[in-house]
Amino acid sequence: MHSEQRQRTARRLAQDGIEQAIFASPLSVRWLTGIDVPGGSAENPALLWYDQDKFTLLVENGFAAQAAIFGAQPGCAVRDYLGYTIQQPIDRPAHLARLLSAVADGGLEDTDVIGIETQSLSMHLWWSVRQLLNGSYDLTPIDGWLEPLRAVKTAEEIATIREGFRLTDIGHVAGRQAVQADAREIDVWTAVQSAVEQAAGQRMTLGNDCIVGHRPTNNIGGPPGDIAIRPDDSFILDLSVIHQGYWTDSCATYYAGEPTAQQVTLHNFVEEALAYAISLVKPGAVAKEIDQKVRDFMDRGGYKVYPHHTGHGIGLTGHEAPRIVPYNDEVLEAGMVIMLEPGIYFPGVTSVRLEDGLLVTETGAEILSGHDKSLP
């Protein structure tokens, strides 16, 4: 489980001579362990201690049973600290600091180089380690180091993401049906969320935009509100489902009734723009070049170019490498999972956006999202 992630990481750390490291970002902990444990917050932190190819997960005792599957793997261990109790004040940070200090002790010697995710580790936890170090320690911030390593997904991750898209598609079926005149944005949302959770058999975290096209100001995106759908409305449902820590993404535009002539024109054009964007996806393609070509396509059509990214990677977050944006020199590789999402927005009138999720393959792209983006 996620052994390839740990191998990539060990190689990366070795390149810079780092023998010990503390991973404090919940995303890093999730990616390196493959399990969902609460982590990264002051309230409920999980940490991963790395010492010469061995990974030790520090986790609250209430989640130790869940974490055992990680500890059972080669080169992995789990240590737990006291969480909920009725016998004394709950003090997770203090217990974790003591545990971290105990686990790190012995691994740290004067000549070691320690790597730390400094943007996620609290200064409180840092102090519990610093006291173990000789004053002349060599510390390397490793913030963001795993992000490029996360961009190419493993087969295990792709399987998880596929299941996420299956659930996302179910949400869209419910959303498409729920978009009707006089229903509100929030009513569409509850229909979508209920459908996804009932299919999954459990609570799920869902994201993104659920809005009518006639919004006078921001009709690009936003959470659903107490706003009624008009008979001639368009409706943007931009839906992410987080399945086992991995995000999907997707966008369709639905209509309360028969789309207006303008809406039909816009919808067809955005469909063409998305198809064009997808045709550009293959290993070796440069992110910023895809971005520019799709913007040019919109411009040639006579439309104001959308103010957002053309697309982005997904994985443990909803927006990650490779970003399909104007400055980005990153090159697509097989195994990356990216989204593409051209849109056209007329505030106060209507808006259309369509988005697909793509697995970059050796020869091009496989569409992972299966939602119905067609006109009614």
Next chain:
Amino acid sequence: MHSEQRQRTARRLAQDGIEQAIFASPLSVRWLTGIDVPGGSAENPALLWYDQDKFTLLVENGFAAQAAIFGAQPGCAVRDYLGYTIQQPIDRPAHLARLLSAVADGGLEDTDVIGIETQSLSMHLWWSVRQLLNGSYDLTPIDGWLEPLRAVKTAEEIATIREGFRLTDIGHVAGRQAVQADAREIDVWTAVQSAVEQAAGQRMTLGNDCIVGHRPTNNIGGPPGDIAIRPDDSFILDLSVIHQGYWTDSCATYYAGEPTAQQVTLHNFVEEALAYAISLVKPGAVAKEIDQKVRDFMDRGGYKVYPHHTGHGIGLTGHEAPRIVPYNDEVLEAGMVIMLEPGIYFPGVTSVRLEDGLLVTETGAEILSGHDKSLP
């Protein structure tokens, strides 16, 4: 808006001679500002800088408009840093570090005592401040200092919590109806969540337990699963709604059909236990004494005493001061909002828990929760 909170805090800091402080806990930022801005995570942090009675909120530019209402108040200011952009890599921690350094510069002099929430501030952000300090600075960790100040709610907070309970009650009406043989735990949950969100007109974060009584192991609590309700089942719905940052809590036990004789006996007894617990609430009552008396009541009834707290405060978290637990010497004061929740659990058979939310008043307690906890 939350000016009393800032006054309490300024007084508390002055007691220890602290002139500058950094509040990094999202709960502290929320409590001191009265507004919901994302905060406290490595991904999306908000901070509050305190300098001699003036509070400056450091927030991502995407939330600056929301934050303006705070900045418009006496002694308050807002400064923002760059968040989402398509023109360069997104790097919130770096931009925030620069802003914090700029804001703190000038406020820090050799003789100052600075207070920091060290469990929430990242070591990365700490470094951006440390460089401004003379090596002999005097730093006081202020973790947890606001928790006791938060226990007595202001009138503004109580009004917010009342609205939260109104929504919670709506969730219970839907839940009570949804508990039927062959429906699943997750189906009850989606009915509850949809009802609350439709009433609120927006997405809401809900919490807690939604489980059948016949669960073979943990029939005390847990998230809803793909588990069908049996004809003779009991069902625990323990529901929190987070409204404008403030939690409610509540628990009822529902039944799929006519309750069994055992269930009727248990339900009546737990109703008595809860009424007894409520009768103990008044200013001056000691938390651990209430806890012990309710445990004794269960014991006298011949039941195994529940393994969890007898109750707890609520506010910006679901469990906070004053905890009604065996060790806690805290004394109740008017204005505190607490929950009481006795329960009886027979794993594999049935379980019953009932919970009310109470405002401690000058003479006793007012029940804030209005859900129907009666037998069918």
